[in-house]
Amino acid sequence: MDAESEKILARLLKTTRVAALGTLHDGAPFVSMTSLARADDGSAFYVHVSRLAQHTRDMDADPRVSLMFAEADDGRVDPQTLARLSIQCRAEKIERADESYAAIQKLYLSQFPASEQLFSFGDFNLWKLIPEKARFVAGFARAFNITPAELRRVVKIK
Amino acid sequence: MDAESEKILARLLKTTRVAALGTLHDGAPFVSMTSLARADDGSAFYVHVSRLAQHTRDMDADPRVSLMFAEADDGRVDPQTLARLSIQCRAEKIERADESYAAIQKLYLSQFPASEQLFSFGDFNLWKLIPEKARFVAGFARAFNITPAELRRVVKIK
Numbered sequence: 001m002d003a004e005s006e007k008i009l010a011r012l013l014k015t016t017r018v019a020a021l022g023t024l025h026d027g028a029p030f031v032s033m034t035s036l037a038r039a040d041d042g043s044a045f046y047v048h049v050s051r052l053a054q055h056t057r058d059m060d061a062d063p064r065v066s067l068m069f070a071e072a073d074d075g076r077v078d079p080q081t082l083a084r085l086s087i088q089c090r091a092e093k094i095e096r097a098d099e100s101y102a103a104i105q106k107l108y109l110s111q112f113p114a115s116e117q118l119f120s121f122g123d124f125n126l127w128k129l130i131p132e133k134a135r136f137v138a139g140f141a142r143a144f145n146i147t148p149a150e151l152r153r154v155v156k157i158k
Numbered sequence: 159m160d161a162e163s164e165k166i167l168a169r170l171l172k173t174t175r176v177a178a179l180g181t182l183h184d185g186a187p188f189v190s191m192t193s194l195a196r197a198d199d200g201s202a203f204y205v206h207v208s209r210l211a212q213h214t215r216d217m218d219a220d221p222r223v224s225l226m227f228a229e230a231d232d233g234r235v236d237p238q239t240l241a242r243l244s245i246q247c248r249a250e251k252i253e254r255a256d257e258s259y260a261a262i263q264k265l266y267l268s269q270f271p272a273s274e275q276l277f278s279f280g281d282f283n284l285w286k287l288i289p290e291k292a293r294f295v296a297g298f299a300r301a302f303n304i305t306p307a308e309l310r311r312v313v314k315i316k
Contacts (some may be wrong), residue, residue, distance in 0.1 A: 018228065018231045020226050025184075027182075029223060030246070031189055031225065031228060032242070033228045033240065033242040035238055035264075064185075072230040078270065080272070082176065088188070113235065115236070124302065150198055
């Protein structure tokens with residue numbers, strides 16, 4: 001991947017707060033919207049979801065999920081040149097008893113302070129989405145397969 | 159659905175040029191970004207995709223797809239209040255010999271003039287995504303199941 005594309009990818013990873021989340025629902029894809037926090041080292045993303053929500057029930061039934069981050073449509077003539085990243089992930093619920101829970105809750109709330117009250121609700125849980133492979137499109141006909149190690153490396157780029 | 163939510167849904171349907179597209183890939187969900195044009199009456203969406211792209215190969219293998227439109231993240235404190243729409247669709251390739259092809263190409267190019275050249279490439283095809291059911295979230299805790307008939311009705315709201 002060229003340096004310019006790496007910069008675009010780093011920016012996308014660092015500025016995205018809202019992504020598309022694809023889950024498997026009755027054997028078909030289902031895409032919803034989710035807020036998400038990123039582990040500082042780029043090794044995982046965290047979502048805070050109600051167990052009543054369809055995407056949560058889907059993740060419970062099948063941990064294979066897909067995240068998609070895209071640059072916002074700025075009205076340019078050709079939106080196919082917008083940068084976007086698709087990440088295939090494995091979803092894992094973080095139990096409240098897990099030793100990592102408090103730190104992840106703190107990280108999440110630092111980005112989404114409005115969610116504080118939801119953490120007191122019994123039906124909301126933190127889930128960890130762990131990247132397994134990714135596809136990055138920096139613009140038209142500039143596409144790259146990305147490994148989890150590359151995501152961790154690129155997220156450090158200033 | 160209340161009148162205010164209907165207005166938000168109408169705006170989302172009418173202003174969205176870029177959506178998340180969920181397809182089934184090796185049995186798992188895969189989310190990519192796509193430009194899309196809407197049939198005037200809200201009965202379908204059209205995408206113009208290369209048969210070499212993963213989402214196209216996925217649609218070829220299984221017509222069950224999911225579209226997700228979301229308001230752009232405007233930096234608000236709580237992005238969970240952004241409006242979004244998930245539409246479960248059936249994907250159908252539009253053959254060049256189909257009588258509807260020319261009109262759909264014209265509609266598509268009226269919104270995406272930069273795609274003109276791609277229509278001369280043999281590996282690009284128009285696909286029709288036909289809504290079967292949808293879920294609209296107008297904001298936190300304001301969610302509605304939407305039928306294809308409701309999409310066609312709401313898209314007429316000014």
